[in-house]
Every structure is written in structure tokens, then in C-alpha cells.
Amino acid sequence: MTNPLREYEDWARACMHVRCGLCRENCAAYRQFEMDSYSPKGRITMLHHWLEGTLQPSQEMSERVHACTGCGLCDLACGYPQSEAIQSMKNQLFEAGYGPPSSYAKIIENAHQTGNPYGESNQSATEFLSAQPESQSTGMERLYFIGCTELYREREQVENVLRILRKANVSFGLLSENFCCGSPIYRVGDVGHAKHHAGQLVEQLVERGTKEIIISCSGCFSMFSNIYEDLIVELPSLQFIHITEVLDELVRTGELNLGKIEKVVTYHDPCHLGRHSGIYEEPRNVIEAIPGVTLVEMEWSGKFSHCCGAGGGLKAGRADDAVALGAMRVREAEETGAQILVTSCPFCLRNLRDGAESIKSDIEISSVVSLLMSSMTNYQEGRMLN
Ligand code: SF4
Numbered sequence: 001m002t003n004p005l006r007e008y009e010d011w012a013r014a015c016m017h018v019r020c021g022l023c024r025e026n027c028a029a030y031r032q033f034e035m036d037s038y039s040p041k042g043r044i045t046m047l048h049h050w051l052e053g054t055l056q057p058s059q060e061m062s063e064r065v066h067a068c069t070g071c072g073l074c075d076l077a078c079g080y081p082q083s084e085a086i087q088s089m090k091n092q093l094f095e096a097g098y099g100p101p102s103s104y105a106k107i108i109e110n111a112h113q114t115g116n117p118y119g120e121s122n123q124s125a126t127e128f129l130s131a132q133p134e135s136q137s138t139g140m141e142r143l144y145f146i147g148c149t150e151l152y153r154e155r156e157q158v159e160n161v162l163r164i165l166r167k168a169n170v171s172f173g174l175l176s177e178n179f180c181c182g183s184p185i186y187r188v189g190d191v192g193h194a195k196h197h198a199g200q201l202v203e204q205l206v207e208r209g210t211k212e213i214i215i216s217c218s219g220c221f222s223m224f225s226n227i228y229e230d231l232i233v234e235l236p237s238l239q240f241i242h243i244t245e246v247l248d249e250l251v252r253t254g255e256l257n258l259g260k261i262e263k264v265v266t267y268h269d270p271c272h273l274g275r276h277s278g279i280y281e282e283p284r285n286v287i288e289a290i291p292g293v294t295l296v297e298m299e300w301s302g303k304f305s306h307c308c309g310a311g312g313g314l315k316a317g318r319a320d321d322a323v324a325l326g327a328m329r330v331r332e333a334e335e336t337g338a339q340i341l342v343t344s345c346p347f348c349l350r351n352l353r354d355g356a357e358s359i360k361s362d363i364e365i366s367s368v369v370s371l372l373m374s375s376m377t378n379y380q381e382g383r384m385l386n
């Protein structure tokens with residue numbers, strides 16, 4: 001079978017010849033490790049020599065390739081799909097027996113043992129989910145899918161989403177137990193196992209007659225929207241909607257009463273939601289709809305947003321490096337004068353919070369969902385006072 005990396009052969013050769021290195025400076029991994037072999041160009045050089053037969057895959061190569069967070073910022077430097085090629089290197093290294101470093105591999109081991117990348121017992125998730133009235137409903141054309149990170153690490157996000165959807169009378173169902181979408185496993189190169197998870201989940205959705213899926217984790221959203229079609233033969237027709245799209249619609253149509261929050265806010269675009277899925281406006285619309293909020297932008301934002309450092313398994317595999325990158329992003333937010341740094345992905349939320357804590361930053365870290373919930377609470381309390 002032809003090595004799937006051949007797809008990138010001509011481009012990697014061209015990259016070798018131009019020797020420009022434009023993609024290097026803003027690469028998340030290069031910013032942290034400051035070595036060429038940790039830059040996009042360094043990884044593409046390895047890919048080129050692997051295909052030429054002048055470099056053999058190895059655990060050392062795997063270590064450098066897995067330092068990539070998959071943020072996709074390098075793709076904008078010259079228009080070549082570096083991040084896709086690097087993900088393919090992770091996959092091929094896994095196939096060749098050089099999987100991710102052991103600190104990342106626990107994601108795979110945990111998923112094998114418990115069905116979720118955190119290695120948590122599924123009992124607490126099942127108890128929480130089956131206690132929600134929506135998990136009992138039979139007509140599940142629209143489903144709110146809760147990813148493992150929110151379910152096991154950021155439960156408050158889930159509770160806020162549920163409150164908002166209920167308040168706005170949005171009809172939706174819930175699965176009564178957790179099914180990992182497979183994203184964390186895919187990102188560290190275990191395509192076969194990710195396929196298994198994806199297939200299992202889609203089977204559940206088909207069984208329930210689901211047509212639309214609301215997703216609040218940007219990592220899961222990107223997995224569903226961009227990767228599932230490559231993993232599942234004959235993927236049924238499903239519509240994937242990010243929670244910020246739902247909230248934007250609810251705010252625009254006046255379904256939610258919003259109270260004042262007089263704060264300066266900046267927004268961090270999660271790589272999976274922004275660059276990988278093209279959703280930039282909706283979260284900003286929601287933030288700007290809150291009375292009293294002033295939205296300011298960081299220098300590197302929108303399409304050119306710097307990575308928070310949590311992606312590609314870095315948060316699990318090299319926690320200190322991920323947090324250091326989170327701290328860099330927090331510093332960028334501080335430079336805007338913002339009081340709150342808001343994002344819309346539980347991975348970014350966790351890593352920015354850890355980054356802020358590591359540098360003792362005063363900036364508040366929040367999410368679009370939590371900010372909106374606070375605004376709704378302020379409205380409610382204001383009415384009660386009046
Ligand atoms: S910007 Fe493109 S051509 Fe230049 S080094 Fe990076 S990958 Fe190669």
C-alpha cells in the first residue's frame with residue numbers, strides 16, 4: 001500500500017527548495033521549544049527525508065511531531081496544508097510502531113480501559129446524564145452532545161448550556177451515557193481506535209433518529225464536522241451546530257433577557273472552532289449583545305489567533321509546556337486591557353485558566369456560555385431588585 005504521506009511529497013520537496021521558514025515564528029511548538037526540529041518546517045523536513053528514505057521513522061521523530069498542537073496557524077504562511085500533513089505523520093508513525101510518547105499514550109490506554117480519555121469511571125457520567133429529563137425523551141431529532149472534557153472536567157459548562165437551552169425552550173435530547181467522539185485519540189495518531197469510537201457514537205445517533213447535533217466542545221465539533229467523513233464510510237446526513245451558533249440565534253431573536261456586565265472583554269478563538277471550522281463571528285456576536293460589555297481584540301485574533309497550547313494531546317503529554325503556552329496567550333490578552341478573557345472550548349478554557357494561574361494574572365478566564373449565563377442572572381436579579 002502506498003504511504004499516505006506521498007500525498008504531501010511534491011509540496012514537501014518544494015518547501016525544501018524555497019527554505020523560507022515563514023511558518024516558524026508563530027508556531028505554538030516553536031514558540032515554546034525554540035528548536036527548528038519543533039517547527040513546522042522541521043517536521044516537513046523529516047517528512048521529506050522519510051519519503052526519500054534518508055531518515056527512518058523513530059521515537060525521537062515521534063516526540064518532535066507530537067509537540068505540534070495541530071493549531072493550523074502554519075497553514076496560513078504559504079498556503080500548504082502543513083497541519084494536515086503533520087497529523088498524517090502522527091497517524092503513520094503510529095502505524096509504524098512509533099506511537100506518541102508514553103505521557104500522551106495514556107489518552108489511548110484510558111480510552112481502551114474506560115471508554116473516555118480521562119480514565120474516569122463512567123458511572124458518574126451516567127448518573128448525571130440519566131438524571132436529566134432530556135435523556136428520557138424519545139424523539140431525539142435534535143441532540144445536545146456533551147464531550148468528555150466538559151462532562152468530566154468542566155461540568156459547570158454543561159450545566160450552563162442546559163439552563164440556557166431550557167430557558168429558551170429549545171427542544172433537545174441527551175444521550176443517557178457517555179460516548180467519546182474519538183477526537184483525543186485521533187489527535188495522537190490512533191486512527192483505528194478513533195474510528196471505533198466514531199462508529200459506536202454514530203450508531204447511537206442513528207438509532208435515536210438524530211438529525212441535528214448541538215456541540216459545546218470545539219474539539220468534538222471539529223472532529224464531527226471535519227474528520228468523521230474520513231473515518232466513517234457512508235456517514236449519515238447529520239447537521240453539526242456549535243453552541244455559539246445556537247446562542248447567537250437565540251440572542252438575535254430576543255429569546256433571552258440579558259442584564260448588564262460592565263467589563264472589557266477579549267475573545268480567544270479556539271483553533272478547532274476558528275481556523276478549522278470557520279466560526280469567528282457568532283461567539284463575538286453573543287459577547288457584543290451583552291449590555292455593558294466592550295469587546296476588544298488581541299493582535300493575533302480571528303483567523304490569525306495564536307494557539308492556547310492545549311491541542312494535539314499537549315495538555316496531557318507535556319502539561320508544563322501547554323501551560324506555558326497558555327500563559328503566553330494570557331499575556332497577549334492582558335495587553336488589550338481586557339478584564340475578562342473569554343473562549344468557547346473547554347480545552348482552551350482549562351489551559352488558559354492554568355496559564356493565568358501560573359503567572360498570577362488578574363484577568364478572569366471565562367467562556368461565552370458562562371458570560372451569557374452571568375448576564376441572564378444579572379437580568380433576573382435586577383428584576384427581582386426592582
Ligand atoms: S512557509 Fe511553507 S514553504 Fe515556507 S518553510 Fe513553511 S512550509 Fe515550507
Ligand code: SF4
Pocket residue numbers: 026027028029030039040067068069070071072073074075082083086307
Ligand atoms: S499546526 Fe500549529 S503547532 Fe503544529 S506545526 Fe503548525 S503552527 Fe506549529
